[in-house]
Amino acid sequence: MSTVAIDIQQLTKEYDNGRGCRNVTISVGEGEAFGFLGPNGAGKSTLVKMLVGLTAPTSGSATLFGDPIGSLEAKRHIGYLPELYRYQEWLTGEEVVRLHSRLCGMDQSTIKPRIKQLLDQVGIGKRGTDRVKHYSKGMQQRLGMACALVNDPPILFLDEPSSALDPIGRLEVRELLKNLKNEGKTIFLNSHLLEEVESLCERIALLNNGQILRHGQVSQVLYTQTKWRFKVGGFTPEILPWLSETSGISIERYATPTISSATTTLPVGQETVWLEATIDNEEQIGWLNTLIVNQGMTLYNVEPVKEKLEEWFMDAVSGLSHRGEQ
Numbered sequence: 176m177s178t179v180a181i182d183i184q185q186l187t188k189e190y191d192n193g194r195g196c197r198n199v200t201i202s203v204g205e206g207e208a209f210g211f212l213g214p215n216g217a218g219k220s221t222l223v224k225m226l227v228g229l230t231a232p233t234s235g236s237a238t239l240f241g242d243p244i245g246s247l248e249a250k251r252h253i254g255y256l257p258e259l260y261r262y263q264e265w266l267t268g269e270e271v272v273r274l275h276s277r278l279c280g281m282d283q284s285t286i287k288p289r290i291k292q293l294l295d296q297v298g299i300g301k302r303g304t305d306r307v308k309h310y311s312k313g314m315q316q317r318l319g320m321a322c323a324l325v326n327d328p329p330i331l332f333l334d335e336p337s338s339a340l341d342p343i344g345r346l347e348v349r350e351l352l353k354n355l356k357n358e359g360k361t362i363f364l365n366s367h368l369l370e371e372v373e374s375l376c377e378r379i380a381l382l383n384n385g386q387i388l389r390h391g392q393v394s395q396v397l398y399t400q401t402k403w404r405f406k407v408g409g410f411t412p413e414i415l416p417w418l419s420e421t422s423g424i425s426i427e428r429y430a431t432p433t434i435s436s437a438t439t440t441l442p443v444g445q446e447t448v449w450l451e452a453t454i455d456n457e458e459q460i461g462w463l464n465t466l467i468v469n470q471g472m473t474l475y476n477v478e479p480v481k482e483k484l485e486e487w488f489m490d491a492v493s494g495l496s497h498r499g500e501q
């Protein structure tokens with residue numbers, strides 16, 4: 176059985192104004208990446224602040240590799256990237272990392288080569304001697320990653336690591352996180368970005384109004400929908416009712432802007448379209464593929480329709496009296 180890295184039992188923080196997060200119970204295995212999703216104000220940062228020992232719980236408990244949160248032993252296990260943290264702007268990037276290494280009580284003879292290696296790893300190695308005030312938000316976020324990694328901790332708490340980054344920066348952070356996971360780090364990732372969580376995490380939890388609404392394997396939690404899209408060449412409109420009737424599957428034409436504009440001038444029978452089918456089980460996908468090909472059409476692509484986080488969230492909170500921000 177794998178070792179439990181993060182064990183959270185009924186953890187609750189109630190601020191004076193009644194907000195915070197309530198009765199969170201999660202267990203994360205060593206080397207696992209866990210995604211914590213939720214809208215603004217749901218309580219994600221509050222949970223992480225308790226876990227890293229920055230704020231005391233009102234009730235409940237949690238341990239990191241068996242050590243109670245808030246203890247020095249627990250803190251030795253962690254690296255923490257706070258959300259949009261502002262570093263000392265009068266220091267250089269290298270000096271900020273060195274400061275963090277000293278706060279961790281690290282031996283200064285070992286840290287010197289490590290600073291350069293860390294800044295290279297997060298993609299700001301060439302700017303290490305520049306002052307933080309000349310860094311963009313994205314560079315400051317990368318600097319924060321270097322600080323979180325300085326003591327080579329086994330557990331990383333990352334609060335919105337991509338929030339200030341452009342799309343390329345996000346991809347780079349995603350790669351970095353994957354490498355860290357491959358190295359065996361346990362990662363607890365707070366994020367609004369479904370793609371980020373999806374590409375890294377095995378399990379996720381959705382927090383709303385301070386409470387966990389759903390949790391489980393990403394594949395189980397996110398892809399409960401049964402819609403699939405088929406990209407089909409040589410399509411004629413008459414085929415659609417025939418396909419639906421023969422397969423017994425509800426199928427509609429799905430219009431993407433690129434395809435509809437490109438196909439208006441094409442003769443009937445030479446169109447390439449996307450069809451969207453609502454299926455009950457995976458065998459129906461094979462059945463539909465066969466029917467399409469047997470009708471002389473070309474099947475270019477078959478893919479599941481992924482719910483967007485917003486849709487997933489709206490679905491999860493539907494029927495609740497309170498959504499989103501507390």
Ligand SMILES: Nc1ncnc2c1ncn2[C@@H]1O[C@H](COP(=O)(O)OP(=O)(O)OP(=O)(O)O)[C@@H](O)[C@H]1O
Binds near residue numbers: 258
């Ligand atoms: N120190 C505090 N005192 C009182 N209320 C607070 C405090 N910190 C946070 N809150 C409130 O607790 C709730 C949860 O906040 P939290 O920052 O944990 O949410 P979040 O999910 O991390 O949001 P975001 O994604 O916007 O960062 C919010 O309503 C927030 O206003």
